[in-house]
Amino acid sequence: MVKIIKDLIPKSNRNRPGNRMKPLYITVHNTANTAKGANATSHAAFVKRSSTVVSWHFTVDENVIYQHLPLNENGWHAGDGRGTGNMKSIGIEICENADGNFEKAVENAQWLIRQLMTEQGIPLANVVPHKRWSRKQCPRKLLNRWDSFKAGIATAHTSKKATTKPVKATPVKNTPSKSKASKPKKSVNLPSGIIKVTKPLTKGAGVKSLQEALAAVYYYPDKGAKNNGIDGYYGPKTANAVKRFQLMHGLVADGIYGPKTKEKLKALL
Ligand SMILES: [Zn+2]
Numbered sequence: 001m002v003k004i005i006k007d008l009i010p011k012s013n014r015n016r017p018g019n020r021m022k023p024l025y026i027t028v029h030n031t032a033n034t035a036k037g038a039n040a041t042s043h044a045a046f047v048k049r050s051s052t053v054v055s056w057h058f059t060v061d062e063n064v065i066y067q068h069l070p071l072n073e074n075g076w077h078a079g080d081g082r083g084t085g086n087m088k089s090i091g092i093e094i095c096e097n098a099d100g101n102f103e104k105a106v107e108n109a110q111w112l113i114r115q116l117m118t119e120q121g122i123p124l125a126n127v128v129p130h131k132r133w134s135r136k137q138c139p140r141k142l143l144n145r146w147d148s149f150k151a152g153i154a155t156a157h158t159s160k161k162a163t164t165k166p167v168k169a170t171p172v173k174n175t176p177s178k179s180k181a182s183k184p185k186k187s188v189n190l191p192s193g194i195i196k197v198t199k200p201l202t203k204g205a206g207v208k209s210l211q212e213a214l215a216a217v218y219y220y221p222d223k224g225a226k227n228n229g230i231d232g233y234y235g236p237k238t239a240n241a242v243k244r245f246q247l248m249h250g251l252v253a254d255g256i257y258g259p260k261t262k263e264k265l266k267a268l269l
Helices: 040-048 084-088 102-120 143-155 207-218 236-248 260-269
Strands: 001-005 025-030 058-059 064-067 087-095 126-127
Touching: 001 087, 001 143, 025 058, 025 084, 025 102, 058 102, 087 102, 102 143, 102 236, 126 143, 126 260, 207 236, 207 260
Parallel strands: 001 064, 025 087, 025 126, 058 087
Antiparallel strands: 058 064
């Protein structure tokens, strides 16, 4: 969990245009500022100056994340004028100051992106480099490792662990190994039909089967809760597990268990 400090650009600034935005993409940048002290705090001060003409949503360094714009407003960071990059994407700058820890900053950015994807329903395919929108070689330190950067988003955990550790030790007992080759031991029958959160909460054996299936592919409804949250209730936590599963498999992340989600789950079991 990285601290996010909301320190918004004043509304009177010209780099806060205030155009309404529904974010469909996340655009990744590097600051290209290697000066000592050019960390997130210093960029937060820079972007708030009345003379600054550019703007973006977040700056990430190894310690902290600053938010400069609300997520429903656009910034000027993509270099494509009134194109999709500027008008429909959340801009994230990753610091590369000489006295910072770049790899840790990257890890923090991956964590942030993962949160934003879940929150805003943005698929991994729509996490793009600045280069996608203009010819700028940005994020200059990540372009040559873009695929592994994106792979890291999928596995980004809320607790910070060193990236050098290939396998995350899990304290939960009886958890199947995360090796791709391993198959869940007991067969899981997937419910047919569509399940979504309703009031009062949807309940039943079908929901339980779905939860078991999600847990078998490591999308626990509530890891840490009793029986990993497998309780037969399709509440917000189960919907969230469905959402996370959908996001990672290129489906519409609506948290609703429908035919496409079923098909994908079935293929993995
Ligand atoms: Zn850029």
